[in-house]
Amino acid sequence: MDRWRGFEEDYNQMMAHSSLKRKYEKISSVNSILDKYRHLDQSGLVQVKYVWIDGTGEFLRCKSKTFDFEPTSPDQLPIWNFDGTSTGQAIGDQSDVFIRPVALYRDPFRPGPNKLVLCETLDRNYDPTPTNNRKKCLEVMEKAKEQVPWFGLEQEYTLLDLDKHPYGWPKLGYPAPQEHKIRATVSDSPKKHPSQIVIRPYYCGVGADKVYGREIVEAHYRACMYAGIRISGTNAETMPAQWEFQIGPCEGIEAGDQLVMARFILHRVCEDFGVVCTLDPKPILGDWNGAGCHCNFSTKGMRESGGYPEIETAVRKLSEVHHQHIAYYDPHGGRDNERRLTGAHETETIDAFSYGVANRSCSVRIPKQVFDDQCGYFEDRRPSSNCDPYNVTAALVKTCCLKGDERKLSLTYVPNF
Amino acid sequence: MSQSAFNVHLPLGTPTVDQFLGIPPHPTKCQATYIWIDGTGENLRNKTRTLNTRPVKVEDYPIWNYDGSSCGQAQGRDSDRYLKPAAVFPDPFLGGHNVLLLCDTYDHLMKPTATNHRAKCKEIMDKAAAHKPMFGMEQEYLMLDRDGYPLGWPKNGYPAPQGPYYCGVGANKVVGREIIETHYRACLAAGLEIAGTNAEVTPGQWEFQIGVCEGIAMGDQLWIARFLLHRVAEQFGVIISLDPKPQVTIGDWNGAGCHTNFSTETMRKPGGIAAINAACEKLSKTHKEDMKLYDPNGGRDNLRRLTGRHETSSVDLFTYGVANRGCSVRIPRQVHADQMGYLEDRRPSSNVDPYVVTASITRSTLLM
Numbered sequence: 001m002d003r004w005r006g007f008e009e010d011y012n013q014m015m016a017h018s019s020l021k022r023k024y025e026k027i028s029s030v031n032s033i034l035d036k037y038r039h040l041d042q043s044g045l046v047q048v049k050y051v052w053i054d055g056t057g058e059f060l061r062c063k064s065k066t067f068d069f070e071p072t073s074p075d076q077l078p079i080w081n082f083d084g085t086s087t088g089q090a091i092g093d094q095s096d097v098f099i100r101p102v103a104l105y106r107d108p109f110r111p112g113p114n115k116l117v118l119c120e121t122l123d124r125n126y127d128p129t130p131t132n133n134r135k136k137c138l139e140v141m142e143k144a145k146e147q148v149p150w151f152g153l154e155q156e157y158t159l160l161d162l163d164k165h166p167y168g169w170p171k172l173g174y175p176a177p178q179e180h181k182i183r184a185t186v187s188d189s190p191k192k193h194p195s196q197i198v199i200r201p202y203y204c205g206v207g208a209d210k211v212y213g214r215e216i217v218e219a220h221y222r223a224c225m226y227a228g229i230r231i232s233g234t235n236a237e238t239m240p241a242q243w244e245f246q247i248g249p250c251e252g253i254e255a256g257d258q259l260v261m262a263r264f265i266l267h268r269v270c271e272d273f274g275v276v277c278t279l280d281p282k283p284i285l286g287d288w289n290g291a292g293c294h295c296n297f298s299t300k301g302m303r304e305s306g307g308y309p310e311i312e313t314a315v316r317k318l319s320e321v322h323h324q325h326i327a328y329y330d331p332h333g334g335r336d337n338e339r340r341l342t343g344a345h346e347t348e349t350i351d352a353f354s355y356g357v358a359n360r361s362c363s364v365r366i367p368k369q370v371f372d373d374q375c376g377y378f379e380d381r382r383p384s385s386n387c388d389p390y391n392v393t394a395a396l397v398k399t400c401c402l403k404g405d406e407r408k409l410s411l412t413y414v415p416n417f
Numbered sequence: 418m419s420q421s422a423f424n425v426h427l428p429l430g431t432p433t434v435d436q437f438l439g440i441p442p443h444p445t446k447c448q449a450t451y452i453w454i455d456g457t458g459e460n461l462r463n464k465t466r467t468l469n470t471r472p473v474k475v476e477d478y479p480i481w482n483y484d485g486s487s488c489g490q491a492q493g494r495d496s497d498r499y500l501k502p503a504a505v506f507p508d509p510f511l512g513g514h515n516v517l518l519l520c521d522t523y524d525h526l527m528k529p530t531a532t533n534h535r536a537k538c539k540e541i542m543d544k545a546a547a548h549k550p551m552f553g554m555e556q557e558y559l560m561l562d563r564d565g566y567p568l569g570w571p572k573n574g575y576p577a578p579q580g581p582y583y584c585g586v587g588a589n590k591v592v593g594r595e596i597i598e599t600h601y602r603a604c605l606a607a608g609l610e611i612a613g614t615n616a617e618v619t620p621g622q623w624e625f626q627i628g629v630c631e632g633i634a635m636g637d638q639l640w641i642a643r644f645l646l647h648r649v650a651e652q653f654g655v656i657i658s659l660d661p662k663p664q665v666t667i668g669d670w671n672g673a674g675c676h677t678n679f680s681t682e683t684m685r686k687p688g689g690i691a692a693i694n695a696a697c698e699k700l701s702k703t704h705k706e707d708m709k710l711y712d713p714n715g716g717r718d719n720l721r722r723l724t725g726r727h728e729t730s731s732v733d734l735f736t737y738g739v740a741n742r743g744c745s746v747r748i749p750r751q752v753h754a755d756q757m758g759y760l761e762d763r764r765p766s767s768n769v770d771p772y773v774v775t776a777s778i779t780r781s782t783l784l785m
Contacts, residue, residue: 170574177668
């Protein structure tokens with residue numbers, strides 16, 4: 001008899017957990033109702049959404065304003081302001097914080113003439129607020145202009161359900177491990193015949209049991225293309241529910257601008273699907289990959305034929321200021337990266353600097369193609385997925401391109417162990 | 418929806434206590450449940466009959482018969498097989514004068530059927546009786562939900578990696594404790610030598626130990642203990658798996674074994690360590706044959722379990738060592754310190770036939 005009473009209680013429990021599923025269904029139907037209003041005539045007016053980085057240095061905010069013209073450049077848009085005490089950017093009576101438009105994009109969420117505009121935050125003296133690292137980055141990029149610094153940023157992220165558990169994972173549990181061994185079918189050389197080889201089934205996977213949330217990735221890809229973001233690609237990552245998109249190649253300040261706006265678009269797309277995106281560098285402890293924001297970097301000299309020595313010089317320079325860079329590579333002076341840069345899961349440990357050709361366990365990887373061509377770029381694998389791209393790109397340019405006092409990085413990482 | 422039809426509710430709690438609706442056991446009649454091993458060599462069958470009074474000795478119980486063709490032990494044309502009671506135990510569930518009878522199975526010519534290994538075991542134990550061979554067996558097993566998935570594991574997924582579950586306490590560490598506690602009592606009530614229990618390394622996995630038993634009693638008692646385990650779990654809507662390495666536990670999860678502890682009178686006396694080492698040497702010579710006997714499928718089941726990882730030895734090599742859980746045979750540290758005692762054969766699979774393994778060890782070490 002008890003067995004049947006259990007059935008009823010199980011049913012109720014399941015329905016409670018499916019409230020998440022029902023929320024998702026509700027959001028889908030809401031979106032289709034919204035379409036009716038989205039296609040209404042706008043009476044010649046234009047909606048512009050101002051987007052900015054808040055006091056955490058990693059989360060984004062937005063609010064919208066109506067204009068009677070369609071802007072074609074950010075200079076045409078006025079400086080606005082918001083309540084900084086709500087975003088950790090102001091205290092007490094001096095609550096107004098300014099937002100100054102710096103980069104303009106088409107708004108994929110509001111079809112028509114509507115825009116997204118990326119802003120930088122300024123205090124009442126029109127100076128950058130503490131988490132506005134763009135101004136300093138712009139200065140650095142200006143100084144290094146002749147070297148034409150290019151960046152490609154690989155943004156990794158994890159999708160979470162509303163209960164903070166990874167999207168698609170079994171509730172209160174884990175999917176099959178991200179790595180196992182299979183019988184080796186291909187041998188590298190006749191000399192070494194490994195009987196078993198490592199395989200990671202989720203990386204670039206296809207199938208409902210391999211990837212979770214592809215609909216979000218596809219929507220984000222198209223939205224970025226529409227917005228005018230130079231999104232160069234996407235792939236499923238090693239951990240299920242983890243994905244990556246790449247921005248670039250972008251020159252100078254563009255890299256930071258485009259990545260921040262691409263992140264905004266990602267969060268906004270996830271919102272439409274009733275799912276959360278986290279940029280935390282180690283969302284799940286245990287034998288699961290973390291998330292990074294590998295930064296590919298080159299100067300004109302490195303890209304030119306025979307530019308390989310420039311790459312080596314740059315990497316040598318980086319090796320001398322490793323702890324300083326680490327401090328700029330996540331919003332908490334290295335504390336976030338401590339959880340991710342362990343030496344396992346294709347990372348180098350946080351307190352060591354190493355580099356190698358085709359080596360993904362190093363701090364810096366020089367792609368094999370670059371080595372063969374003897375010119376190209378290198379990949380700094382250290383930045384955390386929640387890094388401030390202005391800080392990362394500025395630090396790289398400072399160390400590799402500038403000289404003397406202009407190279408100085410004021411922060412340094414102090415190990416916690 | 419169909420999923421929750423196969424979810425037992427955790428914790429299991431207490432099932433209906435009085436399934437008999439208050440009807441007491443009969444004051445004089447005896448319900449005798451005949452239990453036997455079927456054609457698989459690992460599954461048990463049972464049926465019950467009424468006897469006017471409870472017989473005094475096991476030999477007094479009547480030989481019965483059953484449909485062997487439904488148990489993989491006969492063809493349809495000549496399907497009757499005989500059940501000969503071999504050991505009797507009080508029935509912990511039915512109470513009163515009621516008994517559980519462990520039987521062995523015979524064909525129409527009164528020859529033991531293919532999976533009746535008791536007959537052969539009895540011969541060997543009789544021959545070796547002077548050495549007083551004593552055994553203790555550590556039965557590991559995995560609890561499954563009715564959909565065949567491990568009890569307490571998230572459906573279509575895995576729990577957190579093993580580490581905290583061994584001998585654990587807490588709803589996030591163990592499931593199904595109600596079954597092992599009830600089973601423990603049932604074994605004690607049936608007069609079995611149940612030595613102990615513990616939660617095992619894989620979540621949902623448990624172990625109980627039967628011992629110390631002499632000779633043929635080891636096999637008899639372990640089979641009855643297994644019957645009681647399946648019967649108790651049945652009451653809770655849970656399945657017991659004696660598979661040494663269920664498909665879902667491939668990966669970083671421990672398999673299940675039935676480590677067999679063995680000693681002779683000589684080993685138990687001071688200086689017995691010499692006899693223990695000599696026995697290990699003898700076992701090393703019959704390793705390949707033994708591996709074929711240590712599960713009911715010619716050694717194929719054990720191949721999935723003995724990987725050399727997860728505290729197992731490898732299949733190909735016989736090794737033994739003091740306190741070494743990665744060896745085929747482990748000599749406990751205490752035994753080495755006392756210079757006498759017993760040895761632990763870690764090779765048998767959880768679904769091993771205890772008659773086969775006890776007979777094999779006895780023959781290898783004492784009769785060859």
